[in-house]
Amino acid sequence: MDKPIPKVPNWRVLMNLPTIFKNPLIFHSALYDDLGDSFIVNSLNGEDLILTRSSNMIQHVLQKNHKNYQKSKFQTVDLAKYIGHGLLTTNGEHWLIHRRMIQPGFGRKKLQGLLSIIRDTVTYEVERFDTGKTVDVLPMMSDLAFQTVAKGLFSAGDIRQRMASLQEITNTAQKMLIKEVRQPYLRWWFRLSGSLERHINMGDEAREILNELVSERKSSGREEDDLLDMLLAARYEDGQPMSNRQLLDEVMILFTAGHETTANALSFTMFHIAKDKVIQQRIFDEVSHFDFGDDNLPNVFKDLTYTRQCIEEAMRLYPPAYLVDRVAINDDEVDGHKIPAGTMILLSLFELHRDDQFWKDSSSFNPDRFHTDRKSERIGRYFPFGAGPRMCVGNHFAMFEMIIAIAKIVKSYKLRCDLEHIELVPMVSLKPKEVPITFELR
Numbered sequence: 001m002d003k004p005i006p007k008v009p010n011w012r013v014l015m016n017l018p019t020i021f022k023n024p025l026i027f028h029s030a031l032y033d034d035l036g037d038s039f040i041v042n043s044l045n046g047e048d049l050i051l052t053r054s055s056n057m058i059q060h061v062l063q064k065n066h067k068n069y070q071k072s073k074f075q076t077v078d079l080a081k082y083i084g085h086g087l088l089t090t091n092g093e094h095w096l097i098h099r100r101m102i103q104p105g106f107g108r109k110k111l112q113g114l115l116s117i118i119r120d121t122v123t124y125e126v127e128r129f130d131t132g133k134t135v136d137v138l139p140m141m142s143d144l145a146f147q148t149v150a151k152g153l154f155s156a157g158d159i160r161q162r163m164a165s166l167q168e169i170t171n172t173a174q175k176m177l178i179k180e181v182r183q184p185y186l187r188w189w190f191r192l193s194g195s196l197e198r199h200i201n202m203g204d205e206a207r208e209i210l211n212e213l214v215s216e217r218k219s220s221g222r223e224e225d226d227l228l229d230m231l232l233a234a235r236y237e238d239g240q241p242m243s244n245r246q247l248l249d250e251v252m253i254l255f256t257a258g259h260e261t262t263a264n265a266l267s268f269t270m271f272h273i274a275k276d277k278v279i280q281q282r283i284f285d286e287v288s289h290f291d292f293g294d295d296n297l298p299n300v301f302k303d304l305t306y307t308r309q310c311i312e313e314a315m316r317l318y319p320p321a322y323l324v325d326r327v328a329i330n331d332d333e334v335d336g337h338k339i340p341a342g343t344m345i346l347l348s349l350f351e352l353h354r355d356d357q358f359w360k361d362s363s364s365f366n367p368d369r370f371h372t373d374r375k376s377e378r379i380g381r382y383f384p385f386g387a388g389p390r391m392c393v394g395n396h397f398a399m400f401e402m403i404i405a406i407a408k409i410v411k412s413y414k415l416r417c418d419l420e421h422i423e424l425v426p427m428v429s430l431k432p433k434e435v436p437i438t439f440e441l442r
C-alpha cells in the first residue's frame with residue numbers, strides 16, 4: 001500500500017524564498033513540525049524532491065539499499081565543475097575503482113605515519129593564537145584545517161604561501177555554487193554575466209598550483225609517508241597509475257572535503273567549551289598529563305575520551321554535512337512510501353541529530369551522551385560522517401586532528417565566550433556565523 005508523503009504547496013516555497021536563500025534550515029524545521037518526518041518540496045526547477053529526517057529512511061538509503069541510490073547532480077555536476085571528478089563527486093564504477101585505490105591510504109594503520117605531521121601542523125597554528133583580545137575562531141580553524149590537509153598531502157616543503165591562494169580560490173568558488181543551487185532561477189544571469197565562467201576558471205588556477213607541487217615531488221624522486229605518495233603509488237588493476245588530471249582532481253577533492261568540515265566542527269566545539277567552565281576543566285584534567293610524543297600519539301583515541309565526546313556532541317548539534325543528497329536509480333519503497341526512480345532525496349542529518357524522540361533534551365550540549373557505555377543509544381541516529389560504502393574516507397584523519405587540536409588548545413589556553421547563541425550559516429557545509437573567543441594563556 002502506498003502511504004503518500006505530504007507535499008509542500010508551491011506558494012509556501014515562494015513566500016519563503018528570502019529565508020530559503022539565507023538559511024533553509026529554518027524553513028525545513030517549520031515543515032518538519034507541520035508535516036512529520038518526510039515531505040516533498042518543489043525545488044523551483046520543476047523538480048520534486050523528498051526531504052527526510054526519518055532514521056529508517058536515512059539508513060535505508062545510505063546502508064540497507066545503498067545500491068539503489070547515487071549522488072545527485074548537485075555533487076556530480078554542479079560541484080564537480082569547480083573541484084573536478086573525484087571520490088566525492090562521482091558515482092558507479094568510476095567511484096568504486098578510485099575508492100578502492102584511495103581508502104587504504106586512510107586506514108588507521110597507514111595514518112600512523114601522518115600523526116606526527118598532523119600534531120606538528122596543529123601545534124604550529126595553536127602556538128600563534130592571539131591572547132588577551134577577542135577573536136573570531138572560524139577563520140583561525142579554517143587556516144588550521146587547511147594547513148593540516150595540505151601537510152597531510154604535501155608533507156615536506158614550505159607550501160604556506162601557495163596554500164593561501166588555493167584556500168582563497170576554493171572559498172570563492174563555494175559561494176558561487178551556493179548561489180547556483182539556492183537561486184536556480186538566476187542561472188541564466190550567472191552565465192550571461194560571465195560570473196559562472198570566472199569561477200570555473202578559478203578551479204583551473206587551483207589545479208595549476210597543485211600541479212606545480214605534484215611535479216616538484218615527481219621530479220625530486222623523494223618518497224614521503226604522506227597522502228600524495230599514497231595517490232602516486234595507487235594502481236588500477238592493470239598496474240597503471242592515475243592520470244595526472246585524475247590525481248589533481250582527487251587532491252582538490254581531499255582539500256575541499258577535508259578542510260571546511262573540520263574547521264566548522266572545531267569552531268562549534270570551541271564555542272561550547274568556552275561557554276562552559278566545567279566542561280573546559282574536565283578536558284583540561286584529561287589532556288594536561290597526556291604525552292604528545294610520537295610514540296604515544298596513537299593513544300589519542302583511547303586516552304582522550306572526554307575530549308572526543310565533546311567533539312562528537314558538537315557534530316551532533318551541528319553536523320558539518322547537514323544534508324546528504326541521493327537519487328533513486330530504480331523504483332523503491334520505504335516504510336510504505338513509494339519512491340519513484342529518479343527522485344532526489346535530501347537526508348537531513350541536522351534534524352535527525354536533534355530529533356526529540358531519540359535525544360533527551362536534544363538542544364542542550366551534553367558530551368556525556370557519547371560515553372562509550374551509551375554507544376547503543378545512537379545506533380541509526382547519528383551520522384556525522386555519513387554511512388554505508390560512501391561514508392567519509394577521512395573520518396579517522398579528521399577525528400585525530402580535531403582531538404589533538406582541542407587538546408592542545410585547552411592545554412595552552414583558558415577560553416571565554418560572551419556570545420549567547422550561535423548563528424548558523426548553512427553553506428555547502430554548516431558553518432557558524434562567528435565564534436568570538438578570548439584566549440588567556442594558562
Ligand code: HEM
Nearest residue numbers: 087088257258261262265320321385386390392393394398
Ligand atoms: C569533521 C570533519 C568531516 C566531516 C563531518 C565529514 C563528513 C563527510 C560525510 C558526511 C561524507 C559522506 C557524504 C555523502 O555520503 O554524500 C564525507 C565524504 C567524504 N569525505 Fe569527509 N568529512 C570530514 C572530514 C574529512 C577529511 C579530513 C577528509 C580528507 C582529508 C575527507 C574526505 C572525504 C571524501 C574524499 C569523501 C567522499 C567519500 C566517497 O564518496 O567515497 N573528509 N565526509
